[in-house]
Amino acid sequence: xxxxxxxxxxxxxxxxxxxxxxxxxxxxxxxxxxxxxxxxxxxxxxxxxxxxxxxxxxxxxxxxxxxxxxxxxxxxxxxxxxxxxxxxxxxxxxxxxxxxxxxxxxxxxxxxxxxxxxxxxxxxxxxxxxxxxxxxxxxxxxxxxxxxxxxxxxxxxxxxxxxxxxxxxxxxx
Amino acid sequence: xxxxxxxxxxxxxxxxxxxxxxxxxxxxxxxxxxxxxxxxxxxxxxxxxxxxxxxxxxxxxxxxxxxxxxxxxxxxxxxxxxxxxxxxxxxxxxxxxxxxxxxxxxxxxxxxxxxxxxxxxxxxxxxxxxxxxxxxxxxxxxxxxxxxxxxxxxxxxxxxxxxxxxxxxxxxxxxxxxxxxxxxxxxxxxxxxxxxxxxxxxxxxxxxxxxxxxxxxxxxxxxxxxxxxxxxxxxxxxxxxxxxxxxxxxxxxxxxxxxxxxxxxxxxxxxxxxxxxxxxxxxxxxxxxxxxxxxxxxxxxxxxxxxxxxxxxxxxxxxxxxxxxxxxxxxxxxxxxxxxxxxxxxxxxxxxxxxxxxxxxxxxxxxxxxxxxxxxxxxxxxxxxxxxxxxxxxxxxxxxxxxxxxxxxxxxxxxxxxxxxxxxxxxxxxxx
Numbered sequence: 001x002x003x004x005x006x007x008x009x010x011x012x013x014x015x016x017x018x019x020x021x022x023x024x025x026x027x028x029x030x031x032x033x034x035x036x037x038x039x040x041x042x043x044x045x046x047x048x049x050x051x052x053x054x055x056x057x058x059x060x061x062x063x064x065x066x067x068x069x070x071x072x073x074x075x076x077x078x079x080x081x082x083x084x085x086x087x088x089x090x091x092x093x094x095x096x097x098x099x100x101x102x103x104x105x106x107x108x109x110x111x112x113x114x115x116x117x118x119x120x121x122x123x124x125x126x127x128x129x130x131x132x133x134x135x136x137x138x139x140x141x142x143x144x145x146x147x148x149x150x151x152x153x154x155x156x157x158x159x160x161x162x163x164x165x166x167x168x169x170x171x172x173x
Numbered sequence: 174x175x176x177x178x179x180x181x182x183x184x185x186x187x188x189x190x191x192x193x194x195x196x197x198x199x200x201x202x203x204x205x206x207x208x209x210x211x212x213x214x215x216x217x218x219x220x221x222x223x224x225x226x227x228x229x230x231x232x233x234x235x236x237x238x239x240x241x242x243x244x245x246x247x248x249x250x251x252x253x254x255x256x257x258x259x260x261x262x263x264x265x266x267x268x269x270x271x272x273x274x275x276x277x278x279x280x281x282x283x284x285x286x287x288x289x290x291x292x293x294x295x296x297x298x299x300x301x302x303x304x305x306x307x308x309x310x311x312x313x314x315x316x317x318x319x320x321x322x323x324x325x326x327x328x329x330x331x332x333x334x335x336x337x338x339x340x341x342x343x344x345x346x347x348x349x350x351x352x353x354x355x356x357x358x359x360x361x362x363x364x365x366x367x368x369x370x371x372x373x374x375x376x377x378x379x380x381x382x383x384x385x386x387x388x389x390x391x392x393x394x395x396x397x398x399x400x401x402x403x404x405x406x407x408x409x410x411x412x413x414x415x416x417x418x419x420x421x422x423x424x425x426x427x428x429x430x431x432x433x434x435x436x437x438x439x440x441x442x443x444x445x446x447x448x449x450x451x452x453x454x455x456x457x458x459x460x461x462x463x464x465x466x467x468x469x470x471x472x473x474x475x476x477x478x479x480x481x482x483x484x485x486x487x488x489x490x491x492x493x494x495x496x497x498x499x500x501x502x503x504x505x506x507x508x509x510x511x512x513x514x515x516x517x518x519x520x521x522x523x524x525x526x527x528x529x530x531x532x533x534x535x536x537x538x539x540x541x542x543x544x545x546x547x548x549x550x551x552x553x554x555x556x557x558x559x560x561x562x563x564x565x566x567x568x569x570x571x572x573x574x575x576x577x578x579x580x581x582x583x584x585x586x587x588x589x590x591x592x593x594x595x596x597x598x599x600x601x602x603x604x605x
Contacts (some may be wrong), residue, residue: 002293013318049236050351050402067531070501075564129345146344148399153510 002062007042009091010035011062017105022081029054034108037123037165040100042118048128048146050124062080074163079113089129102140107166118151119149122159125171136160136172182233184416186370190237195316196273199234203461204277204307206573210464211276214372216436217427219488221376224427228276228283231371238275238363242389243268244354250394252401259324266320268329268353270313271339272363280453280460281468284442289448295492301336310388348400355403360550360563361388361413371426380422387412395553395560404551404560414569415552421573431493433584434528439489442481447471456571460604491526491583494593499577509580512600516582519596520589528581 015023021164033053034041042053062082065071072079093097093101104169124141126134140156151159163169180192182343192200201203210227217224226362243265247253287296303309310332316329337343339357343350356363373381380473391409405413425432445451454460475482483489483520486600495516497509516525535545550563563570584593 048344049342050397050400061577067576069506110301125345142345145348146400148348148397150398150400 002043002057004043004057006040006093006097007032007044007058010040011065011071011082012084012099013093014093014100014105014109015082017109019128020114021110022079023083024079024081024113025059025111026051027089027116028062028119029058030113031104032058033110033120033166034103034123036098037126037127038100038104040097040104046124048121049126050118050146052146053124061075076148118147118155119159119162121146122156123163123168126160126163132169132171134172139172184230184234184237186230186234186367186374187237190233193316195312195319196236196269197440198315199270199273199309199312202312203306204303204309205229205232205274207461207464208276208279209278210243210281210466212282212465213368213375213426215282215433216440217376217430219436220430220433221378221427223377224372226371226375228279231367232273232276234364234367234371235275235357236269238367239268239272239356240265242363242366242392243602245389246356246392246394249390249392249406251400252394252396259328262324263320263328264349264353266316267335269336270316270330270335270358271353271357274304274309275300275339275357275364277309278460281436281444281463281465282437282440286435286444288441289445289452291452294455298341299457299460301340302594303461304332304336306457328330352394352403355550359403360444361392361405361416362576365420366416369416370422374422376427378423379421380426383415383419383541384412388416394554395551402551402554405563407552407554407566410552410563410567413552413563417563417567417570417573421577424577425499426581429499429577429579430491431496431528431581434530434581435491435493435526436485436488438528439481439484439527443472443475443479444468445483446479446481447475450488473554490592491585493581494525494584494585494590495582495597497578499579499581502581503577504543506578506580508600509582512540512597513582514599516593516596521594524584524586524589526583528583531576531578531580 010032011028014028022160030052031042032042033046033055036044044057046053046055048054062071062073066073069085071082071084074083087142109121111119122139122143125146126132126139129142130138136157139160141157143151160169164172180197182190182192184190186386205230211228212218212223213226213228213231247261277298277496278296278301280290280296280299282332290296290299304313313330313332313335320330321328336341338350338354344352358364367389368385370385371382373379388409391406393404393406395404396402443538448454453463469485472479472482472485476486495509495512497505501509505514513527515558549564551560552566553560584590
């Protein structure tokens with residue numbers, strides 16, 4: 001059994017961050033992937049899927065929190081929207097975790113699920129698939145093997161630049 | 174078929190299951206033979222007497238279905254038809270191996286006591302270690318070498334590849350790997366197809382039956398921005414609905430049967446008692462030494478000092494005194510908790526056992542998916558080409574995917590049973 005209490009708190013914090021932004025499962029998956037990459041350990045196992053890095057632990061946790069009435073999943077539209085109850089909005093994080101949370105939200109919150117999908121896939125390829133030793137060309141090429149033509153070359157290059165600026169990718173061969 | 178078929182096994186669900194010599198070698202290993210002593214449905218055999226079937230037969234059935242699904246897909250998919258035939262056989266062989274080995278890491282009595290795995294470990298992760306760290310690895314390597322000799326040097330099969338695709342999808346390695354994985358782990362996969370038919374058969378119920386042939390022949394590959402993705406032809410929608418209905422009824426009547434859940438909870442307590450440290454061992458070889466037979470032997474030798482072990486040995490069944498509907502709304506859940514807390518206060522918490530396993534096992538229950546959900550199976554309209562999900566298209570599925578979240582409370586003390594029942598009735602009268 002995994003201890004997913006931190007992950008649970010982070011879900012609540014993301015959902016409560018800005019009520020004007022609708023949060024869906026993909027957005028949660030990608031933001032939490034980026035947080036875990038920066039050291040906020042939530043015990044989530046990520047693997048690479050059609051829509052980028054994906055954690056079935058997190059998927060199950062979202063469903064479980066829904067059953068426990070800690071959050072609501074509105075399935076009436078094509079993209080399911082996740083909201084949390086007022087009592088869940090003050091979930092506490094450790095100091096270091098809070099710093100990671102703040103940095104990721106500052107740099108990535110507000111981007112669309114599609115944008116986050118592109119960014120996190122590029123990062124997964126650079127970090128997990130190519131073990132931080134790929135060239136720029138290899139990273140883009142391997143990303144396209146997963147995504148096909150969904151993202152243009154220019155978009156993927158721009159995602160890679162953002163990941164370099166934010167310290168996710170460094171020392172490209 | 175290009176494979177050399179040399180062995181055939183008779184299976185009650187699929188009739189003949191054919192195996193190559195190399196596949197038979199895997200079956201003859203100790204980790205695979207262990208599955209003969211892992212019951213598929215935990216303690217369900219004490220509710221449905223026929224449910225004595227094991228992970229052994231299921232694993233063979235899944236392997237068989239993966240190749241049937243892949244062959245059906247190959248007949249309808251230009252993507253696969255235009256491929257080098259040897260490469261197509263390579264994918265097929267990989268998929269068969271994933272099907273054959275996918276349950277090697279199951280604990281005794283399958284899902285019954287999975288919470289006793291070492292912290293942070295799942296049965297899939299143990300499966301990965303068994304594939305890579307036991308004699309299974311050598312068998313897969315031998316099979317891979319034999320395959321390469323026959324079909325080409327670049328078509329290697331290694332144990333690491335098998336576990337990588339099954340556990341992590343293999344995206345980025347090869348565009349077809351996620352399709353193979355989807356055939357093993359998705360809304361419509363060969364694992365579920367086999368266990369519904371098999372569990373239904375052995376339990377002696379009809380709930381789990383569906384039109385397997387129609388489903389298999391409705392599988393298609395959809396081109397998503399140049400990447401292949403498993404999908405279903407819209408002509409198979411009704412067969413898929415039937416499959417979902419089967420799943421739904423099996424959950425309510427077998428998997429979440431109230432006596433079965435109780436017996437599984439009792440068993441978990443007993444297993445916790447007989448395992449050193451109350452958990453399954455980290456060491457994969459020590460783990461493989463445990464099966465249903467070994468656990469029951471340990472339980473029997475611990476009767477003197479464990480009530481849980483005595484309960485398992487005597488098939489002790491407590492009465493369910495409080496239960497929600499399968500789909501409780503917030504008020505119903507709240508009422509359940511109010512009454513439960515009152516019973517705890519009046520009679521003592523130790524007199525009861527609560528089952529909220531449905532809440533904790535959401536992955537086992539059908540849920541509503543979005544079009545870009547990783548778990549979602551896309552439906553392709555064969556006339557218009559429009560793509561949707563079964564959750565969008567089928568009102569039957571929409572109704573069924575309201576999560577099952579049944580909650581139950583069992584009374585352990587017969588002496589207070591009547592009083593407890595009366596208290597519960599009083600609450601429900603008040604609620605009316």
